[in-house]
Amino acid sequence: MTEHKGPTYYNDVTKVVDYIIEAFDKKIAFGMPIALGKSYQIANEIYRRAKEDPEIDLTIITAISLEKPTWSNDLERRMLEPLRERVWKGIPDFGYMTDLRQGTLPPNVKMKEFYYKAGSVKNDPMAQQNHYSSNYTHVGRDIMNEDCNVLYCHSVAKKIIDGKVYYSDSCNADLSLDIKKFIPAAKASGRKFLHIGQVNNALPFMYGDAVVGEEDYDIILENPEYETPLFSVPKAPVTNADHMIGMHVSSLVKDGGSLQIGIGSLGDAIATALIMRHNANDDYNKALDVLEITSKYGPLVDRVGGRGTLDEGLYGTTEMLVDAFMELYKGGVIKRKVYGHIEIQKLVNEGVLSETLTRDSVKTLLSQDAFQPILKKPDFESLQKYGIFKAGLTWDDYAIVDGDVSYTCDFRDAANLDAILDNCIGEALENGVIAQGGFFIGPTQFYDDLRNMSEEERKQFEMTGVAVLNQLYGDEKLRTIQRKHARFVNAGMIVSIVGNIASDALENGTVISGVGGQYNFVSMAHAIDDARLIMMIRAVKETDKGPKSNVVFNYGYTTVPRHLKDIVVTEYGIADLRGKVDHEVVAALINVADSRFQDDLVEKAKKAKKLPPDYEIPQEFRNNYPEKLAAKLGTFRDMKKGYFDVFPFGCEFTEEEIIIGRSLREFKAKMDKEKIKTIMGLAKHMMGPVPDGAQPYLKRLQLDQPADFKEKLTRKVVSFALKEAGQV
DSSP: OOOOSSOEEESOHHHHHHHHHHHTTTEEEEEOOSGGGOOHHHHHHHHHHHHHOTTOEEEEEESOOOOOOOOSSHHHHHHHHHHHHHHSTTOOOOHHHHHHHHTOOOTTEEEEESOOSTTTTTTOHHHHHSBOOOOHHHHHHHHHTSSSOEEEEEEEEEEEETTEEEEEOTTBOTTHHHHHHHHHHHHHTTOOEEEEEEEOTTSOOOEETTEEEGGGOSEEEOOGGGOOOOOOOOOOOOOHHHHHHHHHHHTTOOTTOEEEOOSSHHHHHHHHHHHHHHHSHHHHHHHHHHTTHHHHHHHHHHHHSOSSOOSSOBEEEEEEOOHHHHHHHHTTOBOOOBOSOHHHHHHHHTTSOOSBOOHHHHHHHHTSGGGOSBOOHHHHHHHHHTTSBOTTOEEOSSEEEETTEEEESBTTOHHHHHHHHHHTBOSBOOSOBSEEEEEOOOOHHHHHHHHHSOHHHHTTEEEOOHHHHSOOTTSHHHHHHHTTTEEEEEEOSEEETTSOEEOSBOTTOOBSSOOTTHHHHHHHHHHSTTOEEEEEOOSEEEETTEEEESEESOOSOOSBOGGGOOEEEETTEEEEOTTOOHHHHHHHHHHTSOHHHHHHHHHHHHHTTSSOTTOOOOGGGSOOOHHHHHHHHHHHHTTTSOTTOSSTTOOSSOHHHHHHHHHHHHHHHHHHHSHHHHHHHHHHHHTSOOOGGGHHHHHHTTOSSOOSHHHHHHHHHHHHHHHHTTOO
C-alpha cells in the first residue's frame, strides 16, 4: 500500500471500499468510534461487500451503533412510527446491526465492541462473546492489537481556516489521539493502516485536539449527498428517585470545582439541582431542609460540597460532553475557565491571576522560576497564546519586538521588565476553556446549540482524547490543578453492603454495558487530593416479581472494588465510605437502602459478623419509602416553578406521547403485579363507552376511528390505561 503524504479524495463510497479491499487483501479490522461519529456510507458499503463475498474477513470494532427504535406489535408501531419519521428522518440504519438483531450476520463478519447501550445485548450470544472489557483509555491500544490490518474510519466536519483545510473529529475526538500514537509502531512492523474521514458538515466544528490538518488522513470521502442529520437521543424521564439522587449529588459539589457526569436522567437530575442551587438558592435550601439532606448530612455537605450559589462556577471535565453541560452553561453554572499552562493555572487557582490582567498579576507570573532569568521563545509564544502578551508582538533573538521597538527578554533588568509590563501585556487571559469532552451525543437541541454558537463561544467547549480526560498520566501537574475539587459522578447498578459496586455486568458475567471510563475516574478521584468519587445507585429496581433492592448483602460481580470505595448516593441519602472500617461502611449503606429491605440486610450482616449483635438502624433512616419521597418532592412541584419536572429541560416528545407512554407503562406494571384484578377492570371497561377525554390520545395512535375488531380492542386497552393513570 502506498504511503500517503496527504489524503486521497473521493466522492464515491464504492471506490473507497474498492481501495480498502484491495489494499488490505480482504482481511480487515474496521475500527469506528463510539456512537455518533460513524460513517453510515462506508460502514454499510463495506458490510454489503462482505455479505456478497465470503472471502472478505471483516472484523467490525466499535461501540454503540445507534439504532432507531423498532416495534414488536401493532400498538408499539402506532406509537413509534410517527416518532421515527419526526425525530430520525433521513438517518440510515446500519446494515450489520439489522442483521445482528435478526441473527443473520454472515460467518465471515465478526463484531467486537467495548461498550453497549445498557441492556441492549443481554440475550445476544455474539455480543456477549465478543466484548472488550477494557478501560476506555486502553481501547485504542486494543484496537491496534488486532492481528490483521486496521483502518480507523469516522465522520468529520470540515473548515477552511486562514486558507488551509482543517478537519474536526467533532463528536468523537475520544480515541483518535490514542490510535495515532500506535500507528508508527504498527507500520514499522509491516502492518497496513488507513485513516479515513468522511465529511459530514451536519457536525458542529469543534476545537481543541479534535482539529487536525489534511495530512492526518489517508483518505477523505466528501459528497454532500452522503451527509446525514445527526442521530438524536431523546430525553429520558427523570423519576422521583433520580431527582432525589440529583439533589444529594448537587450538595456535594464545591463552588470553583470540576464536574464529570454522564448522559441520561441522572445527569439531568444533577444539572437541574445545580441550576436550582445557583439561580433559586432560597428554594434550594428549603428543599435541602424538607428532603432532610441538611439534618442528615449537613456537616458532610459543608465539608465536601456546599449549599450556596456557584459564583465562581464549575469546569466540566468529562469523557462524554452531554447536553446537561449545555444546560448548566445556560444556567450560569459551567463557567470556570482553565488554561493549558501550569504557571498560569496555578496563579489562577491561587486567585493571583484573574481573567482581567493587571500589571501586578503579570509581574507575579513572570517572576516564576519557569521564566527566569531570560524568557525563551517557546515560553513567549505560550504566554502570548493565553493573552499575557498582546497580539502583534514577536520574539527575535531574545528580544520582544513591537514594531520598531524591542525589549530584551532578560528579566533581571528591572527597568526593562517595567517597560515590558507597561507596553507589552494584554488586557485579558485568552483561550480558556470551560468544558472538555472526548465525545458527545444528545438530543437535536444540543446539536443546534453547539452549531449556533459563535466560534469563540464554541472554542470554550474543547474536544480531546480520553488519554487526556480520563487520566492524569502524561501531564499530571497541569491536569491535577485544572481538576481541582473534582467530583467524578458515575452510575452503578448494585452495591454490596461492604462497598463492592457492579456497574457493567451481572454476576453470571452477562454484559449490560461496559466499563467505559468508570474505573479511570475512580482512579483519578483517589489520585487528586481534593477530588471525590460519587457513585449513584438507585436503591430499588422494579421487576416483574416486584421491587428488588440494589443494596445487597453480596454480589458475584464487581466493577469498582471496595478498597476503592468513596461516596455512594441513592435516592435515600449519602453514604460517605472513604476511610471507614467495615462496620461503618455496612451501616452507612444500609442507611441509604429502601426500608423494605433494611431488616434483612442487618440480619445478614450480623450473621457475617459485620455488625455488632445489638446494632439497630438509627430512626431517622427507617423511613426510606418511595411514597415519602414523592410527597416531599410534590411540595416543590406545587410551587409551579418547574422544580423536579419529569422533563426539566424539555424533550422531543409531544405532550400526548408523554402521557400515552406513561399510562401504558403503568398499565404494564399493574398487569405484572395485579394481573387478575387488572384484567377484571379492563373487562368492565370494555362494556362502557370510550371517555371523551381519551380522543386526542387515540387520534395520535390513529385509533380514534377504528376500522376493525382488533383496532376497537386496542382502543379500549389504551383508553383503560389512560383512565387508570388518571389522565381521562
